[in-house]
Amino acid sequence: MGTTATSQSYDVVIVGGGVVGSSTAYFLASNPDFNGKVLVIERDWTYAKSATALSSSSIRHQFSNKLNIEISMFGSEFVRNAGTLLEVDGDKPDLAFHENGYLYLANEEQYPVLKRNHDTQTSCGAEIELLNPEGLGKKFPWLNLDSIAGGSYGLRGEGWFDSYGLMSAFRKKARSLGVEYIENEVVDVVTDGKQVTAVRLASGETIQCGQMLNSAGTRGPKIARLAGLNIPVEPRKRNLFVFECETPLEGVVPLMIDPSGVFFRQEGKYYLGGTYPKHDPEADVDDFNVLHDEFDEEVWPFLAERVPAFEAIRVVNSWAGHYDYCVLDHNAIVGPHPELSNFHFANGFSGHGLQQSPAVGRGLSEMITYGQYKTLDLSLLGYERVIQNKPFLEESVI
Template sequence: MRAAIIRNLEQVVSSQVVIVGGGVIGSSIAYFLRAADPTVSVTVFERDPSYARSSSALSAASIRQQFSTPLSIQMSLFGIEFLRGIGERLEVNGSRPSIDLHEGGYLFLATEAGDATLRENHALQTSLGADIELMARDALQAKFPWLNVEDLESGAYGRSGEGWFDGYGLVQALRKKAQSLGARYVAADVTGVVRSGRKVTHVIASDGERHACDTLVNAAGAWARKLAEMMDIDIPVYARRRSIFNVSSPARLTACPLLIDPSGVYFRPEGNTYITGTSPGAENDPNDLPLDEVDHAIFDDVIWPTLAHRVPGFEALRVENCWSGYYEYNVLDQNAIIGYHPAIDNCVFANGFSGHGLQQGPATGRGVSELILNGRYTTLDLSSLDWSRVLENRPIVEKNVV
């Protein structure tokens, strides 16, 4: 019956590259493809052009180099370079976008138990060119007098190259630039994939169109698994809900960075207020929870007590707003899966960023475009993130998962 439906579809639209997902990852790929080769036809499927439920728009929108693996550090070093030059790079018809980039830094805190790991990570980060300062307890207290350091041993502070920005503004800037370069955006979902042997030949859209493609890119974010299943691929990426709280406080914190408590609770400035959140424990982190619900219990039981301990001025907090967004969570190792699947010759995956998609989007877009156009990476080698580690159960251990 499905074959009959496909035969009866009247309209066929040709496209050399079809990208499913028009968030930061998909739009970055579209931009880099068209910028590198204007002859390549690019079609991007984004079912919700408002991005109301997009991770790109709902995240805490930040960037850091404080990872424990060289490739993640290098991807974010390119990311900050890209964000700093976004006005010129993504200019359209004389209009330069702004994403309100604040290089306020990350501050990772460590107790005695975590001090050795923090120092090891710091050595790697600085060896690759990241501007991170390792600080002892007394130095932390001097620079951040509002901080309770009694149970701390050290901290690592990003003096430059780390901070936060407007995630919605970034995805819109990438989308508009990609469109100005000739990428076509279709406001529809992909409901079917047609294969012939080892290749995808067409995708079927919810609007009834059948789109031919030479290359299919899965950049569907939290919905990547649905598209993979259409190709009989099992990808270990699931939608995991993360709740974010916008809080106000009478306290005014000078020189406030994005702070990561040893517990995993984070907060950062947002105008005159603060954004805060944390990841739930594994036992309270099921897949596909509804986004229209917020985990208020995690604020009451975990976040608020932690903030009140770490910043005494936060004992009086008021929740002004809250929302939830999805992590496209790679359950293997919380790192991205980027590259061709060995069972399909012409499908590239760019999924499972687990909260790092905004900051790794520029490097991913550049890398995937190179892979499609040249058959290999020509700048930063992303091959360690390919499918082989997934299929062979070789997780990449990232110590700084937030």
């Protein structure tokens, strides 16, 4: 491990060693049909400012389109079995998966969409319960149900877990299988117009590559531009707040999403909450300053209205991270470029990268190895929709 690669040529170069890049590296290295050399280039081995480390560490099946549901259902299964799948020399990672579920609340206007999404989710095999106000009151007596027409609650496979633990376990397992990691930064992508031929590093090295994956998070658009490509992805800051409540909530506490978009979940003896990330034309991927006024003005008022016990709370910690937000349709861009065919995208996850990393890493490894998806077809997430300006819409975005 270091800043310098041990070779000048690799079959696959992965730019960005966060959870998606490391998942892809793991699935490549664990595939008996893949015999190539893999290099992962990560600019910061502390991962302190990575989306993985700064996320709300959650997974849900409650999406509006079938593919996203299936992606996350595989993700839940993988997280549940990570101790066995990612074991290295007897060390089994414990991701502390709390399957407390998501609880989406809807007002009268939103309820038809909630019901339609619920029908799609259950048709895929997701275990989601649709509740009327009476059912919500019985299950979650701490809720104020004024203006609520109904809710959908995940019974299994939804909740939160150790996000940094998953990324670290992918990385450790990939390295144990022969994947090489270096701490460096890609400053140029060399092409011949049809293929990526090499990447140039900040250290001055040039690394030849057979195939390249852009999994660089909020720096993904910059890496794409180095290859002469563009993706409709921008950074959006998300502020997260940890708070304590004078009167703790009793019973199971899921990750609740209010009709306003404000959410919270349990975090040990505390609670973690926030709201939608906002578009900011001046957004800077290196700006991690927390917008503290957001809690007082946009988060707490809705929390206190929906959960009366939250009228008396105190913020004890906060941090800010960034979504790599796909402005086309809030869905990731995954797979090869149709012309620069050995350049693969894993960008624009819009806050879903952690939960989608197992299925997307598996799919990308299949595309790189076989030239096609073998398990779950991810082609609807392909770059072609960007060229055609045809959104693949996802209605359930938080």
